[in-house]
Amino acid sequence: MSNASLSDTLQTLQAGGATYHYYSLAEAAKTLGDIDRLPMTLKILLENQLRFAEEENVSRKDMQALVDWQQDARSDREIGYRPARVLMQDFTGVPGVVDLASMRAAVESLGEDPSRINPLTPVDLVIDHSVMVDKFGNPAAFKDNVAIEMERNRERYEFLRWGQQAFDNFRVVPPGTGICHQVNLEYLGRTVWTKEQDGQTLAYPDTLVGTDSHTTMINGLGVLGWGVGGIEAEAAMLGQPVSMLIPEVVGFKLTGKLREGITATDLVLTVTEMLRNKGVVGKFVEFYGDGLQDLPLADRATIANMAPEYGATCGFFPVDDETLTYMRLTGRDEDQVALVEAYCKAQGLWREPGAEPIFSDTLALDMNEVEASLAGPKRPQDRVALKDMKAAFQKVMDDDGKPVTSSEEKGRLFSEGGQTAVGVEESYEHHDSQEVDLDGEAFRLDPGAVVIAAITSCTNTSNPSVMMAAGLLAKKAREKGLATKPWVKTSLAPGSKVVTDYLNASGVQEDLDALGFHLVGYGCTTCIGNSGPLAAPIEQAIEDGDLAVASVLSGNRNFEGRVHPLVKTNWLASPPLVVAYALAGNVQRDLTRESLGVDRHGKPVYLQDIWPTQAEIAEAVETVKTAMFRKQYAEVFDGDEVWKAIDVPDSKVYQWSEDSTYIQHPPFFEGMGREPDAITDVKEAHILALLGDSVTTDHISPAGAIKPDSPAGRYLQERGVKPVDFNSYGSRRGNHEIMMRGTFANVRIRNEMLDGVVGGETRHVPSGEQMAIYDAAMRYQQEGTPLVVIAGKEYGTGSSRDWAAKGTRLLGVRAVLAESYERIHRSNLIGMGVVPLQFLEGDSRKTLDLTGDERVSIEGLDALSPGGKVKVTIKSDKGEKTFEALCRIDTANELAYYRHGGILHYVLRNMIGAA
Structure with missing residues (x-):
């Protein structure tokens, strides 16, 4: 079967009273070979190749390689994948639109028509990362935070409004609507996509890439999607295929059911731990097994959301009856539901009971074995059983050189049943505890104090069962007379307005309010570092005592310095456990044995006393109705009156303002010619930073607060911006001057060139001076010295952050x-023209005894081939060492991007016919 004859596979099906055309996998299999046991995800990739078979860079060999994958359950074949659409959030979306605007300016400077630069693939941008928890714990918090958000981000929103009218094929979901992944799950995702082509309606799998790593949440709906960097997403929306090696696919078999009292969050933290231990970086994970039959789609989405945390490219759930049930619940049109069922069954994409696809590797979990869990203190894969939380925190303290002794451990008597009858006055002795007076209330702040309790993030707020559990727990706690501790900053930031509707309908929002969990906004808040400030006396006490305090959040990220710069330990938990820890007030309280406090009669109240039953949760979930989804998404792209009133110029090329501190014209295309410059080797480079293992994109490009004495803080103050108006790094990603100053500026990053120094500092080697990494880099640039960064394992883990x-x-x-x-x-x-090199087995910064004073030369960059090696020479006062390193440019497409100086340069030259 040649590519030219692939049109023979075009078939028709009937669904919902309409006729659809589709490229039949069954017809293709007659020539390519049997695909019945091919994983669902690879079937979707095969359909993608089949549909684009007439494109220049798609060959029959690509399709055959996907089918032949079944022989060894792996392949080294590179393919080009074309997603149906692209999803962006505003933190990563703003710089994406800035780049598009810059490309238009570059095209204009080359004498071409700038309006040629448009997304060729549909793009949805959801503004969801900009609301901060400035106000909390009162009924006006939501209104006040939205007002602050609109004022604080006006420049950015004006720019996005311009992009909305300037670019074709580009939609914007305004602020205050929801988190992009939940909006995608509840509204944007279709499972089967359609378009008109040659007078026919073509049906094909709904697929996407997104500029947020948690794009994978949509895998719970049977939609194949994953996070890519903003750079790669821009190329995809400009018509470039996503270059990828055919992945290994790890099968995860689920059996059994969750026990009473165990939540979907406990399940996902267990799955995350198992898969991280297994090692699935760069691989697809596909869930199968009869346990899926009773696993609600919201639970599936919770697991799929956490794929970045377990390191996989995606965590996919196949389509079945539960998929259709969820689509109907969320208000999808019945004709669309009918199409999904008919198409998936015709294409072999429907989950059949007992199916056992071929996988590269497998692992299994009996869900009956899952226990109540959290994860932390700084990595989402580090699961801690609830019963072990106290010991886990104390280990953190021990490792920090500050042993902790609780007063219970100094001899408190045990009450009946082995439970400790501790009350409100229970605290933890430590020489750094601080006395605090907050709004006239005096208390002592101890190590382990929960200073932030946040129900936040797409991971859990998309799941009615855990949200209702939190509300019911709050209701029971309130009935007992329990109250949140005064030092806890509480917040509720749902992923969509539908959550508010069903919390109100079930009556539990009133109980959450009573404990301080008022609505603060619809967006990604605490999890992304938008937790806002703590009360000034609390922050002062933490700093004065150098206290190791805690946050407990229902999010998916808890990296160092991410949630709040003063909070050293951060723990992921289910929404009901977030409420429980707000009541307990300290992570050193063992919630499986110690009381949360005392009721109105002085009797201790334990977690099991107020934990809702599965039956109670199920009854509450019945209040979630289809009408809620249809109401909230009826005018999803309209926005409120403030959004509608934003005035933007009607121009195809953006008019940059030198005075803006949010949006600036980046220098990426300055001096760009129609042909790329020759690649040169790196000669005598200095080491800018010498880093350890698990350096995250948060370490490289923080999204949280900007410190006044940092290079970015100084830049803003020089332009008249007061520290109170700094906003966050994430919100200022449209300004390269701030973002380059923020690179490697995380308050928790550790540069091994400096002993005992934490934060974005380095040593300027020629002078021996210690200074900010940005300042050193600028001095090196003035001296004409190239730079390299050297690091350990898992470099760049975390969010798909293009500014890193x-x-x-x-x-x-x-x-x-x-x-x-x-x-x-x-x-x-x-994608930015920086070459990633990898030490060969046995080599590392440690085996080479690197100190950061060395000079580094790299030879062979002009003669690279995918997966090839280069020669590295390191010189120091001690002598010279030469070794080979693996070039991690893995595919021919990636090599083309690198030769052009970056993916955007390649695309731009392509679009004007110069590449």
Whole structure:
């Protein structure tokens, strides 16, 4: 079967009273070979190749390689994948639109028509990362935070409104609507996509890439999607295929059911731990097994959401009756539901009971074995059983050189049943405890104090069962007379307005309010670092005592310095456990044995006394109605009156303002010619930073608060911006001047070139001076010295943050040399023209005894081939060492991007016919 004859596979099906055409996998299999046991995810990739078979870079060999994958359950074949659509959130979306605007300016400067630069693939941008928890714990918090958000981000929103009218094929969901992944799950996702082509309606799988790593949440709906860097997403929306190796697919078999009292969050933290231990970075994970039969789609989405945390490209759930039930619940049109069923069954994409696809590897979990859990203190894969939380925190303290002794451990008597009858006055002795007076109430702040309790993030607020559990627990606690501790900052930031509707309908929002969990906004708040300030006396006490305090949040990210710069330990938990810890007030309280407090009669109240039953949760979930979804999504793109009133110029090329501190014209295309410059080797580069293992994109490009004495803080103050108006790094991603100053500026990053120093500092080697990494990089640029970064394992783990690569490039870094990479950041580095190199087995910064004073040369960059090796020479006062390193430019497409100086340069030259 040649590519030319592939049109023979075009078939028709009837669904919902309409006729659809589709490229039949069954017909293709007659020539390519049997695909019955091919994983669902690879069937979707095969359909993608089949549908684009007439494209220049798709061959029959690509399709055959997907079918032949079943022989060894792996392949080294590179394919080009074309998603049906692209999803963006505003933190990553703003710089994406800035780049599009810059490309238009570059095209205009080359004498071409700028309106040629438009998304060729449908793009939805959801503004969801900009609301901060400035106000909380009162009924006006939501209104006040939205007002602050609109004022604080007016420049950014004006720019996005301009983009909305300037670009074709580009939609914006205004602020105050919901989190992009939940909006995607509840409204945007279709499972089967359609378009008109040659007078026919073509049906094909709904697929996407997104600029947020948690794009994977949509996998719960049977939609194949994953996070890519903003750079790669821009290329996808401009018609470029996503270059990828056919992945290994790990099968995860689920059996059994969750026990009474165990939540979907407990399940996902268990799955995350298992898969991280298994090692699935760069692989697809596909869930199967009869346990799926009783696993609600919201639970599936919760697991799929956490794919970045367990390191996989995606965590996919196949389509079945539960998929259709959820689509009907969320208000999808009945004709669309009928199409999904008919198409998936015709294509072999429907989950059949007992199905056992071929996988590269497998693991299994009996859900009956899952126990109540949290994860922390700084990695989402580090699961801690609820019963072990007290010991886990004390280990943190021990490791920090500050042993803790609780008063209970100094001899308190046990009450009946082995439970400790501790009351409100229980505290933890430590020489750094601080006395605090907050609004006239005096108390002592101890190590382990929960200063932030946040029900936040797409992970859990998309799931009615855990949200209702939190509300019911709050109701029972309130009935007992329990109250949140005064030092706890509480917040509720749902992923969509539907959550508010059903919390109100069930009556539990009133109980959450009574405990301080008032609505603060619809968006990604605490999990992304938008937790807002703590009360001034609390912050002062933490700093004065150098206290190790805690946050407990229902999110998916808890990396160092992410939630709040003063909160050293951060624990992921289910929404009901977030409420429970707000009541307990300290993570050193063992909630399985110690009381949360006392009731009105002085009797201790334990967690099991107020934990809702599965039957109670199920009854509450019955209040979730289809009408709620239809009402909230009826005018999803309209926005409120403030949004509608934003006035923007009607122009195809953006008019940059030199006075803006949010949006600036980046220098990426300055001096760009129609042909790329020749690649040169790296000669005598200095090391900008010498980093350890698990350096995250948060470490490289923080999203949270901007410190006044940091390079970015100084920049803003020089332009008249007061620290109170700094906003966050994430909100200012449209300004390269701030973002390059923020690169490697995380308050918790540790540069091994400096002993005992924490934060974004380095040593300028020629002078021996210690200074901010940005300041050193600028001095090196003035001296004409190239730079490299050297790191350990899992470099770039975390969010798909394009500025982690863009900032690296702007600082003058030519190459990164690490022991291993997380998938997205490796791709992003290439996309910005920075070469990712990997130590060969046995080599590392430690085996080479690197101090950071060395000079590094890299030879062979002009003669690279995918997966090839380069020669690295390191010189120091001690002598010279030469070794080979693996170039992690893995595919021919990636090599083309690198040769052009980056993926956007390649695309731009392509679009004007110069590449």
